[in-house]
Amino acid sequence: MQRAEQRDEVEMLALMLLIRRFEERASQQYQAQKIGGFCHLYIGQEAVVVGAVAAVRDDDYIITAYRDHGHALARGTSADACMAELFGKATGCSQGLGGSMHFFDKQRHMYGGHAIVGAHVPLAAGLAFASKYRDEDRVTLCFFGDGAINQGSFHEALNLIALYKLPVVLICENNLFAMGTSVKRSTSLKQIIDRAEGYDIPGDIVDGMNFREVRDKIAEAAVSIRKDSHPAFLEVRTYRYRGHSMSDPASYRTKEELEKYRLDDPIIRLRAQLTREGKLTNEQFDALDQKAKQTVLEAVKFAEKSPELPVEDVYKYANLNGEKQ
């Protein structure tokens, strides 16, 4: 199993670029009506999930909400399988049956893609319960947005997680808005991290635009959890550049606010850090970006030419035995 500190930072930068270019292309394909339903883009938040997966083992469980494209890509699900899922094709990571909000990859321990806000936090408790039950030293990373913290399922799950001392890192991707409602208008607390204190869960605030800080704080939590099973809560402050979903022009925030965060872009930041340290040249960065763009273009081609499941197959997925009821 690969250890966190061995993950190459240039590779992690490449992964962030892949997510960025994937989402840009998904946006374009959505506008071209190749992608249906809802589509929530991760642009701006790339350092959170890439920092997280860089901090843990490949067999640790990850689970997230509906803004999940980046999570699957970060875990190693191919751009082909992700794009094909958006296109509803049989070659998609959920065979075209889940769509944008329901990316799953069992082999890579990516437990979804869940679209009811907060409803997957109890599932994370269950994943962690299972690893503790089997005496494994696995950690579950549970990602959720700032909107989830006011949902009942979140509170019930946090209490259970703390009560049973389950090995979960609760990662709040605070991008300041639950759809169009700012945290200030939705949450009675001064800061989200105080939710953790209410359940006696150790917590920390993390700069989500800084890959290294995300990676190091999650790695620190994971090391402590593996030693002695317990939860941790990280409020990761980040920002999404696009609207809540493709249909949202995000008119509830100012251009100045968006510009402020764009200047603090996580990809630009990691690039600058690596360049300063002599680990990356401009030519190398351009080559990485070119490669990401190419991978995504090929994914679109792959998705376009992939087959759909035959309609009669729908009964196969009603339950495991495919019994028609």
Place this chain on the structure above:
Amino acid sequence: MREITYRQALNEALAEELERDPNVFLMGEEVAEYQGAYKVSQGLLERFGPKRIIDTPISENGFAGLGVGAAMAGLRPIIEFMTWSFSLVAFDQVVNNAPNMFMMSGGQFNIPITFRGPNGPAHQLAATHSHATENFYASVPGLKVCTPATPRDAKGLLKSAVRDENPVLVLEAELLYSSKGMVEPPDEELLIPLGQAEVKREGSDVSIICYAQTVPLALAVAAQLEAEDISAEIVDLRSIKPLDERAIFNSASKTHRVVIVEQDRPFCGVGAEVCYRIQKNIFDELDAPIMRVSQEDVPMPYNEKLEKFVLPNADKLMSAVKKVCYA
């Protein structure tokens, strides 16, 4: 065969499945130290320990979801609701997460979970605690729903539920926990397949289709009808979904007259589905319109007299049978 209670039968099923498979665990409110709100889990904590018999806080949504997550990771949870009326605060987990995961994940995650607990109106528990939830849950694709009426069925169905690879809801009959019946000895494996009805009494003049708490009601009415020279056949559905159409059609084709007595509500109730399938498939076999006896379409009153009026009862069933028999 020996005689045991419905409660003991469930307890045996739990113990046998916990013994057989280390991935099985039981979780719910008061299941461990208190020995079960209805004593169904009596003695299990002592025998299997706190790692596998787990008390929860009052957080149905939370622990139902925990169960679904544990099932995604390969365990086989048995989640007890103190009553199915309380499952309504966990509706999202039971309806949205458990049965949808297999489809949403393109077949990667089946959810081998059992949700169980007492269901249906009991005695003067008023509106919030008297829900018969079978018609809500049977309408959800991907959920299997069974409703045992006897100790033997309770044991055999619960064991099959735990072994199923999909979410199964075992809706136990709250009023029947202390009822007795003959069950195979513990050293004899008893598995009753989901989706198989059973003829509880043979008859020739009318088919009474029933399940759960309406089975003893139908049997009692059949005995009264015998005195009036009407021979009633009692078909216990045992599982609401999958529904055993074959058994229903066989009986209806034999008697040509059908009454459905269900413990849930009349509007979109289980009986409506059964009725539709009979007329669609064997319309020509019927000699009379099908009758349904259900609850009245009102929230359950606390008052004892009013509650009796709302529930299906012997008088209502008797008169429905006479109507279809033109007697």
